[in-house]
Amino acid sequence: MEIKKDVSEEVVRERITKLQEAMRASAMDGFLLTQNIDLYYYTGSMQNGYAFIPSHGEPVFFVKRSLERAKLESGISVKELGAFRLFGETLAREYPQVFKAGTGKPAAVAADLDVLPAQTYLKLSGLLQGAGAGPIVDGSVIIRKQRMIKSTLEISRFESAAAVVDEALNEALNFLKPGVTELEWMARVEYELRIRGHIGLMRMRGYNQEIATGMFIAGSAAAVPTYFDGPAGGLGLGATSPQSVSRKAIERNEPILMDIGCCIDGYVIDQTRTAVIGELPEKLAHAYNVSEAIIREAENGMVQGAICSALYARALEQAEDAGLSPHFMGYGADQAKFLGHGIGLEIDEWPVLAKGFDIPLEAGMVIAVEPKFTFPGDGVVGIENSYLITDGRPRALTFTREGLIKLP
Amino acid sequence: MEIKKDVSEEVVRERITKLQEAMRASAMDGFLLTQNIDLYYYTGSMQNGYAFIPSHGEPVFFVKRSLERAKLESGISVKELGAFRLFGETLAREYPQVFKAGTGKPAAVAADLDVLPAQTYLKLSGLLQGAGAGPIVDGSVIIRKQRMIKSTLEISRFESAAAVVDEALNEALNFLKPGVTELEWMARVEYELRIRGHIGLMRMRGYNQEIATGMFIAGSAAAVPTYFDGPAGGLGLGATSPQSVSRKAIERNEPILMDIGCCIDGYVIDQTRTAVIGELPEKLAHAYNVSEAIIREAENGMVQGAICSALYARALEQAEDAGLSPHFMGYGADQAKFLGHGIGLEIDEWPVLAKGFDIPLEAGMVIAVEPKFTFPGDGVVGIENSYLITDGRPRALTFTREGLIKLP
Numbered sequence: 001m002e003i004k005k006d007v008s009e010e011v012v013r014e015r016i017t018k019l020q021e022a023m024r025a026s027a028m029d030g031f032l033l034t035q036n037i038d039l040y041y042y043t044g045s046m047q048n049g050y051a052f053i054p055s056h057g058e059p060v061f062f063v064k065r066s067l068e069r070a071k072l073e074s075g076i077s078v079k080e081l082g083a084f085r086l087f088g089e090t091l092a093r094e095y096p097q098v099f100k101a102g103t104g105k106p107a108a109v110a111a112d113l114d115v116l117p118a119q120t121y122l123k124l125s126g127l128l129q130g131a132g133a134g135p136i137v138d139g140s141v142i143i144r145k146q147r148m149i150k151s152t153l154e155i156s157r158f159e160s161a162a163a164v165v166d167e168a169l170n171e172a173l174n175f176l177k178p179g180v181t182e183l184e185w186m187a188r189v190e191y192e193l194r195i196r197g198h199i200g201l202m203r204m205r206g207y208n209q210e211i212a213t214g215m216f217i218a219g220s221a222a223a224v225p226t227y228f229d230g231p232a233g234g235l236g237l238g239a240t241s242p243q244s245v246s247r248k249a250i251e252r253n254e255p256i257l258m259d260i261g262c263c264i265d266g267y268v269i270d271q272t273r274t275a276v277i278g279e280l281p282e283k284l285a286h287a288y289n290v291s292e293a294i295i296r297e298a299e300n301g302m303v304q305g306a307i308c309s310a311l312y313a314r315a316l317e318q319a320e321d322a323g324l325s326p327h328f329m330g331y332g333a334d335q336a337k338f339l340g341h342g343i344g345l346e347i348d349e350w351p352v353l354a355k356g357f358d359i360p361l362e363a364g365m366v367i368a369v370e371p372k373f374t375f376p377g378d379g380v381v382g383i384e385n386s387y388l389i390t391d392g393r394p395r396a397l398t399f400t401r402e403g404l405i406k407l408p
Numbered sequence: 409m410e411i412k413k414d415v416s417e418e419v420v421r422e423r424i425t426k427l428q429e430a431m432r433a434s435a436m437d438g439f440l441l442t443q444n445i446d447l448y449y450y451t452g453s454m455q456n457g458y459a460f461i462p463s464h465g466e467p468v469f470f471v472k473r474s475l476e477r478a479k480l481e482s483g484i485s486v487k488e489l490g491a492f493r494l495f496g497e498t499l500a501r502e503y504p505q506v507f508k509a510g511t512g513k514p515a516a517v518a519a520d521l522d523v524l525p526a527q528t529y530l531k532l533s534g535l536l537q538g539a540g541a542g543p544i545v546d547g548s549v550i551i552r553k554q555r556m557i558k559s560t561l562e563i564s565r566f567e568s569a570a571a572v573v574d575e576a577l578n579e580a581l582n583f584l585k586p587g588v589t590e591l592e593w594m595a596r597v598e599y600e601l602r603i604r605g606h607i608g609l610m611r612m613r614g615y616n617q618e619i620a621t622g623m624f625i626a627g628s629a630a631a632v633p634t635y636f637d638g639p640a641g642g643l644g645l646g647a648t649s650p651q652s653v654s655r656k657a658i659e660r661n662e663p664i665l666m667d668i669g670c671c672i673d674g675y676v677i678d679q680t681r682t683a684v685i686g687e688l689p690e691k692l693a694h695a696y697n698v699s700e701a702i703i704r705e706a707e708n709g710m711v712q713g714a715i716c717s718a719l720y721a722r723a724l725e726q727a728e729d730a731g732l733s734p735h736f737m738g739y740g741a742d743q744a745k746f747l748g749h750g751i752g753l754e755i756d757e758w759p760v761l762a763k764g765f766d767i768p769l770e771a772g773m774v775i776a777v778e779p780k781f782t783f784p785g786d787g788v789v790g791i792e793n794s795y796l797i798t799d800g801r802p803r804a805l806t807f808t809r810e811g812l813i814k815l816p
Binding site for chain 2: 003004007034035036045048066067069073111115116117118119122136138140183186187188190191194195197199200201203207208210212224226227233237238240241263266
C-alpha cells in the first residue's frame, strides 16, 4: 500500500528552523523529541523512536519501529535507533559538536518533559549524561509556544473537522427524542463522525485526561462534577469512566449539552450547542443567552494584541453582572478556571484564556471559546466555537447554526 | 444524580493491604499513586489527585477535583489536596511516621514512574525531598505484579466485555460486503460496541500507544507495518493516525483481520477473528490453520507454573516447523516479540508471553493470546482469545465462534 508524506519536507524544515531559533535563544544545544504528536509535528511521522534536533545542523529521527514506514513519512533523515542502551553513544557519534564529553562543558539537551514518563526520562538522562550532557531540561514550553501559531495547511484541517462535526451533528439530531439515552445518542453521533474520518479519539496532552469525541449530557446528569478539566462533567458510565455520557434517558424540557469534537487528519475541532426538546426553564434560558452574550463579547475582543487573561476577566465580569458567577464554567468548588483553550493536534493546546496567561493574541492562533453555566440538579447550558485569530476580527471555524436548538 | 461506589471498601482495603506487604518487602515507606487507573484500582475513584499509601497505617486520597465526587466513590479517606506547592508539608503533617525531616533518615517513597510525566515527577520530587524524603523511586513493578492477579469481581467484568464484543461483531458482520471500506465497517462495529456500554476507548499504559476499539484491516492494507506494539499494523488514516483502519474497500478473497476489543466498566477484552468473502488463497488459509494450532497448543500449556517465556518459545517453534517464521507476529524487521499479553484495566498489562518474561503463570491471570501471520502485499491472518488462568486448564473468556469466518 502507498504511504504518503502528510506534510512536505519544506514544512518540516520551516518548523525545525523555528525550533532551532527558539533553542538558541534558550541556550539549548539539542532537543530530544519523544512524544508521538511532537514527533509528527517536527518530522511528519509518528513512528516509534526519538528525534534529535541540534541547535545548529541537521536533525535525525532515530526509529525503532517501523523504520520502513518512518522513511516514507519523515521529512527529516531517518536512522535505525538500534539498542536503546547504546543511544547515548549513538547521539555522541552523530553529533560530536553537541556532545563533548570530557571537555567540562556538558551539553544542554531539552526534551518534552511535560509528557515523557519519568521512568524513560531517568533512563535517557543516564544515557545522555554518560555521553557528555547535563541533566535533561524541560523544553516543552518552546514547543507549545511554537505550536500555538497555525499554518494555512493546519487551518484547512480544522475546516475539514468543523465540517465533519456539523454534518454529524445534523444527522444525529434526527435521533434525538425523549427516552433516548445519552449513551445511545452519543453512539449515533460517533458513528457519523467516524464514517467521515474521525480517527477515533481526540488527543490530549494533559496527564490522566482522555476524550474520544466529547460530551453529550443532559439535565441533572450533565451537572455532576468530575475530574475532567473542563466546564462540564457528566455522570459518565461509572467510576471507571466518570465523565461524559451516562445511561440517563433524555427528557423533555431539560437542557441538552452537545459538546462534540472530532479529529480529522490529526487536527481536533471543538464545538458546543445546547438543545432542548420542548422549552427550557426561564433560569436556564436566561443563562444560555448570557453564554451567547459572552461569546459575542469575546469575538469583539479577540484581536491581535489582546491579552488572554483580560479576555477571561471580561467574561467573569459578564457572568457576575448577570448574577451567575457561582454557575460559570462549573459550579462552586468544581469550577474550571478558563474561558477558552488553544486547539490543534491536541485538544489542550496554548494559549489558554485564563488568569496568569498574560500573553497577547497573535494571528494564526486557534482557540475554542466555551462559556457555560452549570446548575446542579438542572443541567448545563452554553455555547462553544473554535476561532482563528486573524489580523482583523476572529474567524469562526465552527459554523453549526447558533441559538438554542429547540426540538418539538 | 446518584454516584455509586464501584468497588466496595473491603475490596479496596484488601488491595491496599497487599500493596503495603509488597512495599515493606521492598523497603518502601510510602507509595504515591498518580495515574488515573492506579488511583481507581487502589481507591475506587479516578478523580484528579494523589493517593498516598504508607507502608503501615491508613492511606489518604488527596483530591483536587472533584472532591465531592471522590468522597462518594472512594473506599479510602479523602482530603482536599490544597495548594500543590504545599503538598510536601501536607504529607509531612499527615504522615509524621514516614517523613522525618532532619533525622538523617530520608523516607523511601515510590510512585508509578512508568506513567508519571517527568515534569510533574521533578516537581513532586522537590516537594517530597523538602519534606524529608529521598528521591522518588519507581514502584511501578509492584503495582503491575499485583494487578496481574484478577478477582472474581474483575473476571465478571471481562465476561461482560466478551459478551459485548461477541454481540457487536455478529451484528456488524451483517454489513461486511465487498466495497465497504475498513473505516465504514469499523464505524459500524464501534457503534454496536458503544451502545452496549463501551467507554469509547481502551486504555494503554505504554507511552505513545493508543487504541479506541482495535483493528479491522484487510488484504494488503493490513500488512503495512506501524509503530503500534502489536503483531498487526494497518495502513491507517494517514501519518496522523498510522495504524488500524484505512479507507481501503474490502475485496473478495482477501483476509480480513477483525481484532476487536472494548472496555466495559473499566475492563478491556481482546479478541481476533479472521474472515474472508469468498476463499482465502491457499498460503493464507494454511497460515490461519497454523495460528489455530498455536492457540490450541497454548491452551494446553497455560497451566499454573508454566513459564511465560517458554510458551512464547513453543509458539516460535511451531511457526518455524510450519515454515512461517518470517511471517509470525509481523513481518521481518517489524515483528512483535510476544505471543500474548495480560489485560485488565489496561490493554498492555502483565504478564507478557515473551522472551525474558521468566515468571510462572498463576491462577487469576488474564492473558490475550494472539498468534498472527503477516504477508506483505497479501494481508494478516490469525486468531486471538482472552484466557483466565485457573488451577486447571485455562478458561477462554472470549467465545465468538472460531474457525475462518467464510462469507459468501
